[in-house]
Amino acid sequence: MNYLAHLFLAKPTPEAMIGNLLGDFRTGIPLDHYSPLVRQGIENHLKIDAFTDHHPIVQADKQSFSKPQRRFAGIMLDVLYDHYLAKHWSNYSRIPLTDFAQGVYQILHRHQDMLPAKLQRALPDMIQNDWLCSYQDLATIEYVLQRIAKRFKRPTPIAQGYTEILTHYATFETGFLTFFPELITYVQTLHRA
Secondary structure: OOHHHHHHOOOOOHHHHHHHHHOOOOOOOOHHHOOHHHHHHHHHHHHHHHHHHHOHHHHHHHHOOOHHHHOOHHHHHHHHHHHHHHHOHHHHOOOOHHHHHHHHHHHHHHOHHHOOHHHHHHHHHHHHOOHHHHOOOHHHHHHHHHHHHHHOOOOOOOOOHHHHHHHOHHHHHHHHHHHHHHHHHHHHHHHHO
């Protein structure tokens, strides 16, 4: 799962949402740096990632990629699943995606001091270019994959993975529509614990 899904699956509190987002940004920052509620959000993020990575549908989707792409299939599927979530948003939420996104941006803006420097630097671009709603557009996936590819020190085939995503788009979407409700149920059990 990528940013949109992690935020959607968080408990609806600022600390939980920040924690769920920080799972991708807190590298090198010890957990005890954060409040207990933010730490719970980070732990929720990690459990969501583990559930996703080991789910049979996700495992099968990863195998659909060619061998050179397969090493990065999890990253590509995380981004693609945010696209499917945005595309099918009304199946999962009564709150319009635009309203949800604006609420998230307000939370992040109000709590900038809690965010790691990397996320603080990305926040203006995230808000201005409406990253969360932009996932509705399939072209965003290609752009995001290109940006991710630049983060690696060595060249990777991630950017070219977009072509394979298009090839398997309908199959991946069908898998997501089965998998995501199961993930929601799993997260609901975490929230009750």
